[in-house]
Amino acid sequence: MEAKATAKYIRISPQKARLVVDLIRGKKVDDAREILNYSRKRSGQIVGKVLKSAFANAVQNPNIDEKILFVKEIFVDQGPSMKRWRARAQGRAASIKKRMSHITVILDEK
Incomplete structure (x- = not known):
């Protein structure tokens, strides 16, 4: 029997979150839980x-x-990405993408 949880629109880059997820x-x-508690990454808490x-x-x-549950998936x-602008030299602007994840x-019994 599976159990599922989803967090949407989290303001962290998917690339950074995947480092912890892996x-x-x-x-x-x-x-x-032990691995995440000792992770120094911000995405570890999330x-x-x-x-x-x-x-x-x-x-x-x-x-x-609950004693035999494991992370199945x-x-x-x-x-979506929030688009922002940063001022650059000589009146130009550079785009910044603030990415969301x-x-x-999905947990299951072994």
């Missing part, structure tokens, strides 16, 4: 919240044994 894919939930939410969703189902999709976690 660390916990396929791991048991307890191990994944992914940790989504993992915690997916775990809470799993616990709601009485048929699921976890992925980061790109959301959609983070999805």
Whole structure:
């Protein structure tokens, strides 16, 4: 039985979030939490919240044994980009894309 949680429109670059997501894919939930707790990346906290939410969703189902849950799927999709401008020399402007992410976690029993 699967449990799923999604966080959308998170203001972090998908490239940076994927660095942390790749660390916990396929791991048991307890191990994944430990990895995220000691991660020094900002996206570690964000992914940790989504993992915690997916775990809470799993616990709601009485048929699921929470001790054998693992991260079946976890992925980061790109959301919309906010376009901003930075002033440059001689009256020019350079565009800046502030990217957003959609983070999805799916837990399952082993």
